[in-house]
Amino acid sequence: MEITALGYVGIKSSQLDQWNQMATGLLGMRQIDRGRSETADDCRR
Numbered sequence: 001m002e003i004t005a006l007g008y009v010g011i012k013s014s015q016l017d018q019w020n021q022m023a024t025g026l027l028g029m030r031q032i033d034r035g036r037s038e039t040a041d042d043c044r045r
Contacts, residue, residue: 023029
């Protein structure tokens with residue numbers, strides 16, 4: 001099975017800086033501002 005898309009993932013961590021580095025650097029996730037509303041079309045840019 002191949003993952004072709006992933007929706008929203010909520011993460012709770014007491015070590016946000018370390019989690020952010022792993023998620024963006026190792027996993028290829030993208031960080032967005034918590035207060036900002038973003039649509040799927042925005043992510044495709």
